Amino acid sequence: MAKKLVVHSIDIDGDFLEDWVPENIYGFECVVTICIGFEGDDGGIFFHLNVASIIQMEKVKSGTFLSRILVLEKYEPKTIIDYINKIVNANKFATWEEALEFLSFYFSNEYFNYNSKHVYV
Secondary structure (H helix, E strand, O other), rough: EEEEEEEEEEEEOOOOOOOOOOOOOOOEEEEEEEEEOOOOOOOEEEEEEEEEEHHHOOOOOOOOOOOEEEEOOOOOOHHHHHHHHHHHHOOOOOOHHHOOOOOOOOOOOOOOOOOOOOOOO
């Protein structure tokens, strides 16, 4: 039976997303930590989402590898929360493996698809 995913928490450096304010809302970058679990289950798995402003992205230098970054015009917690909820609520899953495969397209997770035979740089 497929289960719905839910967001248990969203924070930046231990602060609630709504409470964190960058020095410049138009020139920022941060890593958002999201705890996601199955509806009705205790606990979940932590995921990370890089968020940056367009102005901050202009500072990216040639040769930089970018992956899983939400780019916004300015820092707006509601926009970030809506984006996360849209992804998390998009599907139902029978197993964590299925959910992880889908979520890893949008979010980073230190345990998913890790292969100790490789050197990661």
